[in-house]
Amino acid sequence: MAASPAPSPPRALARRRTSTLSVTSLALWAFCCCLAACSGGGAPHAAPGPAPAPAPPGEPPAAPAAIAEPPCPRATSLDGQAIRGEAVCLLRRYLRIDTTNPPGNEAAAARFLRSFLDQEGIESTTVESAPGRANLVARLPGDGSKKAIALAHHMDVVAATASDWQAPPFDGVLRDGAIWGRGALDNKGPGIIELLSFALLKRLAAPLARDVVLVAVADEEAGGAHGARYLVEKRLDLLRDVELVLNEGGAILELPDKKLLYTVEFAQKAPLWLRIVAEGPPGHGSSPKGDSSTRRLIRALARLERHEFPLTVVPEVQALFTARAAAMPEGRRAAFEDLERSLQQPAFREEFLSDPMNRVLVRNTISITMLSGSANENVVPSQASAVADLRLLPGQDPEAVIAEIKRVLNEPSVSVQPILSWRAHASPIDTALFRAIGDLAQRRDPGARVTPNIIGGFTDCNAFRSKGITCYGFMPIHLTRADTERVHGRDERISAEALERGATAMFELVRSVAGR
Structure with a gap:
């Protein structure tokens, strides 16, 4: 089980994700999203677009501009142009809602989503973790x-x-067939892909063996204390009977040789943010x-910079390299299996660790990211501090x-104060959902490889995994x-093409796992 969630980090400490850990993981943070106000087939929504619903008491009113917008197209079949028209329109509007954190x-944003679901006749629940910080579940x-x-x-x-x-x-501009905006890839584009596939399941009366739950959360970019971690600790009832989750973290990577790689994040390193404070x-x-x-801090940080954690091959990393070995020349497979x-052999160890993507998979890492001291050039402060990620x-x-x-x-006189800390959890890969992703790859992209992946950044999957829920980072979106x-x-x-293909692929994937 995960350690108790730490308090949300100071607002000045917006999280920077680390770079991904392998060529595979280049696709992990990107998720397709398109925002074009383009016309498409299908009937329009009966009411103007998904205009924000009235704000509850104490919340700021919805933006009047959204209310005045014309209705988005409405796809009533799996016609690609109709889906593209609706998805692009919805995403453009979603991107115009500035949800910069902090x-x-x-x-x-939750009111926008709720308004759309209301028009679809789908009930939703909005939960506030703090004023203005909302989460939505349908x-x-x-x-x-x-x-x-x-x-x-x-x-x-x-x-x-x-x-x-x-x-x-924050204008949701359509230019050269692409939708521009903060969140187009991380994470509002994937949100629209999920929202539209969710609505299509209802519109097309898809017979379901499983409940399908839509979850939109706050605060992921700052650790999730007001979002996914809040839901799993305070409102786990809204996730009753959920055993599988699809989330950000992986995609369909278009490799330089034109081959396709379906990367599925099943484990991630856990963040441990520390504030190191020196006094004098x-x-x-x-x-x-x-x-x-300042001198005490500098001496302490110099020791920290020289420190290396020992090499450690955890089971999740071994599973990753075993899967990769299957695609290697036969003579190299045994070393990675x-x-x-193999890491005890000097020649292999030197070659393996020469790749920075490999290095971070076999040891804990440290980066000093922030320094703070005096506010005046000529004053030696009584306290100096650093932040280590x-x-x-x-x-x-x-x-x-x-x-x-x-x-x-x-x-x-140097102390260490945790800012953010939890344990990392992994999901099993022998599941119906992982197999369904493999089947999707063979139907839509014959010859594509499907590989489990570990990332160095963190996502909300870790919050779900802490409660024993299998969570995969995967969006069926082609990315370069x-x-x-x-x-x-x-x-x-x-x-716009990637958004359309992502929405139809997501519908197909969810129907294959949840349908009867």
């Missing part, structure tokens, strides 16, 4: 013969500086002292790692390396 303001009932599957995405996004972009990041006598900068807070033993392999004990860090620092590099970066966007 502060989040996910309540406005459910399509099955016949109860199998446990439920959930489609999850987060409504918050990271900050975007408009002057750095070629198009305004304050004074004037012209009279330096050996026991000042027993990685712990550690990423722990699945199964590692955060308390044991903190104790190790304290031993490494070995400096008087260039697409993934825009996540959390400039000019984030995705093509």
Whole structure:
């Protein structure tokens, strides 16, 4: 079970995801989304678009601009153009809701989603974890013969500086067949893919053995204390009988050789954010002292920078390399099928660790990300601090790692304060959902490989896994390396074609797992 959730980090500490851990994981953060106000086949919504529903008392009113917008097209079949028209229209509107975290303001996004579901005749529940921080859950009932599957995405996004972009990041601009906006890939695009496939299950009266649950959460970009972690700790009843979850974390990666790789995240390293605080006598900068807070901090951090955690091959990593070995030349397979033993051989170890993507899979890592000291150039502060971002392999004990860090620092008047901490959990890959992803690959992209993957960043899957729920990071969206590099970066966007194909593939995948 996961350690108790830590308090949400200070607002100045917006999370930066680490780079992914393998060529496979380049697709992990990107999820397809298209925002074009394009026309398409199908009937229009009876009411104007998904205009925000009235705000509950105490919440800011919905934006009047959204109310005045014309209705989005409405797909009533699996016709690609009709699905593209609706998905693009919905995503453009979703992207115009600024949910930059902090502060989040996910309540406005939840009202947008709720309005759409109301028009579809689908009941939903909105749960506030704090003022303005909302989570939404809706459910399509099955016949109860199998446990439920959930489609999850987060409504918050990271900050975007408009002057750095070629198009305004919160306008949902359609340009050259792609939809531009913060969240187009992470994570509002996938949200629209899930929302539309969820609605199509109802519109087309798909017979269901499982309940299908739509989950839209707050605060993922800052650790999830107001979102997924809040739901699993305070409102787990809304996830009753859920045994499978699809979430962000993997996609269909288009490799340089034109081959396709379906990457399915089944495990991730856990974040351990630590604030390291040094104290010492304050004074004037012209009279330096050996026991000042800054000197103590520098000495401690120098020791930390030199520290390396031991090589460790956890079962999840061995499973990953065993799966990869199947596609390797026969002469190389054995070394990767027993990685712990192979790493004891100097030549293999040197070659393996020369790849930075491999290095982070076999040891815990440390990055010093923030430094703080005096507010004045000529004042020695009484306190100086740093923030260290550690990423722990699945199964590692955060308390044991903190104790190790304290031993490494070995400096008087230096303390360590946890900011964010939980244990990493993994999902099994011998499940109906994982097999269904493999079947989807063979139907839609014959010859594509399906591989389990581990990522260095963290997602809401870890919150669901902490309650024993199998969660996979996978969205059926074709992505290139260039697409993934825009996540959390400039000019984030995705093509209308990718959005359409993602929505139809998601419908097909969910129907195959949940249908009867």
